[in-house]
Amino acid sequence: MRSASIVLALAMVMGAAASFLPSNARALEPPKLSVFFEAGVGNDTIFSLKTIVLPSVPIILNVTIINNSTGPPSPPMAHTFSIRDNTPATRIQIWVNTTGARASVEFAVNSTKEIYYGGQLFQAESSNAGGIKFFCFPHEQAGMVGNIVVGGVSTPQSPELGIFLRAYWIGIIGLVAMLVWTVITYFIIKATSRHHADHSEHIRRGLT
Numbered sequence: 001m002r003s004a005s006i007v008l009a010l011a012m013v014m015g016a017a018a019s020f021l022p023s024n025a026r027a028l029e030p031p032k033l034s035v036f037f038e039a040g041v042g043n044d045t046i047f048s049l050k051t052i053v054l055p056s057v058p059i060i061l062n063v064t065i066i067n068n069s070t071g072p073p074s075p076p077m078a079h080t081f082s083i084r085d086n087t088p089a090t091r092i093q094i095w096v097n098t099t100g101a102r103a104s105v106e107f108a109v110n111s112t113k114e115i116y117y118g119g120q121l122f123q124a125e126s127s128n129a130g131g132i133k134f135f136c137f138p139h140e141q142a143g144m145v146g147n148i149v150v151g152g153v154s155t156p157q158s159p160e161l162g163i164f165l166r167a168y169w170i171g172i173i174g175l176v177a178m179l180v181w182t183v184i185t186y187f188i189i190k191a192t193s194r195h196h197a198d199h200s201e202h203i204r205r206g207l208t
């Protein structure tokens with residue numbers, strides 16, 4: 001009976017601790033960055049954003065481009081946002097064929113070399129500046145290229161998230177420690193209390 005209650009008490013503590021794990025798993029997912037810029041600006045074969053600065057890696061990067069080319073020439077130029085691997089084969093490519101067209105793509109940047117996209121991991125083509133190169137398929141030779149780099153600017157989100165996670169763990173550890181201590185004190189008090197030998201003793205002490 002006593003060992004059964006110990007097992008039950010421990011199971012309750014474990015259950016309370018385990019109930020926090022799913023939310024913790026969500027907290028450890030990589031952060032997400034969304035960028036939105038122009039592919040083709042007026043008559044220029046350029047991206048309006050030439051360097052995408054990631055605050056940290058790994059990160060989920062969501063890229064949305066809009067075709068902002070205006071004639072002449074007419075019809076307006078088609079542009080892409082493209083990334084090759086190091087073989088070099090094109091792995092990511094979205095097109096915006098007409099003025100005002102938008103397209104989005106989302107992929108994970110694990111490091112300045114590695115990308116995860118469409119269920120596949122690949123080593124990305126490096127830019128001359130040391131990051132990951134992106135380019136426009138029809139206008140790469142015309143200099144329509146850009147660069148994905150890590151760091152360089154501090155973001156307020158990262159330290160706040162760090163503090164949040166520390167407070168989160170301190171809270172969980174405190175809660176579990178309190179539960180464990182409650183169980184321990186229960187058995188200490190139980191073990192040090194005198195057991196009444198029979199029913200008449202309970203009656204004498206007014207316990208029934």
Ligand SMILES: [Cu+2]
Nearest residue numbers: 079136139144
């Ligand atoms: Cu282009």
